Amino acid sequence: MEYFMYILLAFLVICALAVSFTKSLLNAVLVFMSYSLIMSIIWVLLESPDLAITEAAVGAGVTSILFFITLKKIEAIRKTQSGEKGKENE
Amino acid sequence: MSKLKKEEEYRKTGSFRFFRWMKGTKDPYIDEVEMQQGTPHMDSHTLEEIMAEEYQLRERIYDHERNSALRSFTVVYRIASVVFALLLIVLMMYLVAGLPRIGTVDRPVNNEVSQVYIENGIQDTGAVNVVTGMILNYRAFDTFGETCVLFIATTCVMVLLMKKEEEIRSNQSLNDRLYEPKNDVILQKVAFILVPLIFIFGIYVILNGHLSPGGGFSGGAIIGAGMILYVSAYGFDKMQKFFNEKTYTIVKVTALVTYCIVISYYLYMGANDLENHISLGTPGMIFSAGIILWLNVFVGTEVACTMYAFYALFRRGGL
Numbered sequence: 001m002e003y004f005m006y007i008l009l010a011f012l013v014i015c016a017l018a019v020s021f022t023k024s025l026l027n028a029v030l031v032f033m034s035y036s037l038i039m040s041i042i043w044v045l046l047e048s049p050d051l052a053i054t055e056a057a058v059g060a061g062v063t064s065i066l067f068f069i070t071l072k073k074i075e076a077i078r079k080t081q082s083g084e085k086g087k088e089n090e
Numbered sequence: 091m092s093k094l095k096k097e098e099e100y101r102k103t104g105s106f107r108f109f110r111w112m113k114g115t116k117d118p119y120i121d122e123v124e125m126q127q128g129t130p131h132m133d134s135h136t137l138e139e140i141m142a143e144e145y146q147l148r149e150r151i152y153d154h155e156r157n158s159a160l161r162s163f164t165v166v167y168r169i170a171s172v173v174f175a176l177l178l179i180v181l182m183m184y185l186v187a188g189l190p191r192i193g194t195v196d197r198p199v200n201n202e203v204s205q206v207y208i209e210n211g212i213q214d215t216g217a218v219n220v221v222t223g224m225i226l227n228y229r230a231f232d233t234f235g236e237t238c239v240l241f242i243a244t245t246c247v248m249v250l251l252m253k254k255e256e257e258i259r260s261n262q263s264l265n266d267r268l269y270e271p272k273n274d275v276i277l278q279k280v281a282f283i284l285v286p287l288i289f290i291f292g293i294y295v296i297l298n299g300h301l302s303p304g305g306g307f308s309g310g311a312i313i314g315a316g317m318i319l320y321v322s323a324y325g326f327d328k329m330q331k332f333f334n335e336k337t338y339t340i341v342k343v344t345a346l347v348t349y350c351i352v353i354s355y356y357l358y359m360g361a362n363d364l365e366n367h368i369s370l371g372t373p374g375m376i377f378s379a380g381i382i383l384w385l386n387v388f389v390g391t392e393v394a395c396t397m398y399a400f401y402a403l404f405r406r407g408g409l
Contacts, residue, residue, distance in 0.1 A: 049303035050221050053295065057311035062397050065318060069404040 005045055011038050025076045029067040036060040216370030216379035217300035226305070226382045226389075230353050233306075237389055240396045241346055247400060253407035274323070281323035288316030296390035300379040306389025313390065314397025321398070326406060333398070335409040342395045345388040352381055352388075 015035040022028045036059030043052035100106050154161060190197045207224055217223035225233055296309030321329045359366040371378030402409050 048221075050219075050305060050308065053304055053308040054311060057308055057315055061315040062311060062318070062400070066400055066404060069401070073404070 001045070005042070008038055008042055008045075012042070025071055026068075029064055029071065032067075033060050033064045036063075212373050215300075215382060216373050217382050218373050219300055219302060219305075221303075222299045222305045222382060222386070223379070226299075226385045227380070230381070230385060231357065233385070233389065234349060234353050237346060237349060237392050240392055241342065244342075244396050244399045244403075247403050251403045251407050255408060277323045281319050285316050285320045285323075288319065289313060292316060292390075292394070296386050297376065297383070299386040300382045301374065301376070306386040307393055309386070310390035310393025311397060313394040314401075317394065317398040318401045321402070326402070330409075333409075338395055338399060338409050341391055345391045345395075349385060349388040349392075352384060356381055 012035065015031050015038065018031045019028050019035065022031060036055055039059065040052045040055040043049070043055055095103070151157070152160065154164075207228065208220060211220045211223045212218065215223035215227040217227065292309045292313035294309075295304035295312060296306055299305035299309065317329070317333070356366060356368070358364075368380040370380045373379070377383065399409060
């Protein structure tokens with residue numbers, strides 16, 4: 001279990017770096033979403049399921065959707081790109 | 091301007107004076123004030139000309155090759171920002187080094203509060219889940235503040251992004267479903283199955299907040315996510331059949347006001363050593379834990395409304 005935790009933490013650091021270094025805004029939001037998901041698994045392992053539920057619902061769900069809409073409003077997502085589908089995925 | 095009363099009669103009422111004071115046409119201390127709305131000066135220039143002039147000016151100012159002052163400023167600015175960041179890092183490191191060491195007994199964190207919460211939690215609050223007992227009973231006032239923050243946040247977003255219903259309907263550029271594949275069959279079928287399950291799970295998380303992990307905030311976020319899924323599958327017209335601006339206002343304000351009343355009663359009774367009439371029930375039952383269950387419901391509805399309102403306001407500028 002300890003190694004699993006290390007792997008998750010490594011992923012967390014990689015995601016956090018990737019968010020700031022990706023050129024595409026859409027990719028940054030998607031990576032941030034996966035960051036939230038990894039964080040919620042870590043919360044479960046740290047025995048705080050309350051936070052895990054909130055992190056999964058707010059961090060991975062609602063904030064990402066708001067980011068997607070904002071990207072669409074400022075026309076950072078082109079119409080042909082697959083950003084349309086990511087938004088609907090809740 | 092009232093429709094029920096005549097003009098002269100309405101002028102004598104207090105509400106007329108209040109609204110006049112609100113609008114600023116009359117100051118109670120100085121007497122009548124003439125307020126005139128200024129008209130913006132738009133001489134012969136059109137907007138494009140003004141913008142073009144503005145751009146020309148900008149180009150002249152931000153010309154890196156010729157403007158030597160700007161060039162030196164850029165260099166100084168970069169160096170100064172690096173130095174400032176380093177200073178900040180050093181300051182923070184210094185402060186962190188001054189903190190008590192982790193793991194020592196005499197840290198301020200290691201006081202009796204957490205011990206008391208864990209030991210007396212069930213007797214005091216009646217909640218099996220100590221975390222919920224803490225945030226909605228011992229620290230219910232903090233949670234009230236958080237709920238108010240959510241309310242204020244949505245109000246601010248509304249002020250910034252809200253548009254009138256007719257405007258949305260007439261202006262087609264705002265209606266961003268126009269260019270989408272309208273009735274996406276896969277999405278609709280998935281939403282048809284998933285949305286009720288998400289709603290039920292959210293309601294379960296809210297109502298079971300004092301027994302199992304979860305509570306108002308997480309449950310509300312889950313319900314809000316379900317509403318967003320429904321609205322992106324079926325569109326705002328169907329959503330408005332059961333959740334429009336009026337429902338939103340009623341639900342949100344009622345939740346906040348009732349929360350305020352309940353917590354005021356609870357705190358007033360507790361502060362004056364009076365016995366409150368909210369029974370704690372048997373710990374472990376669904377109808378137990380006194381106010382926690384109801385506060386969970388209020389926080390949950392508040393959060394769900396907030397999540398949906400953010401989505402709707404960002405997406406189309408109205409609920």
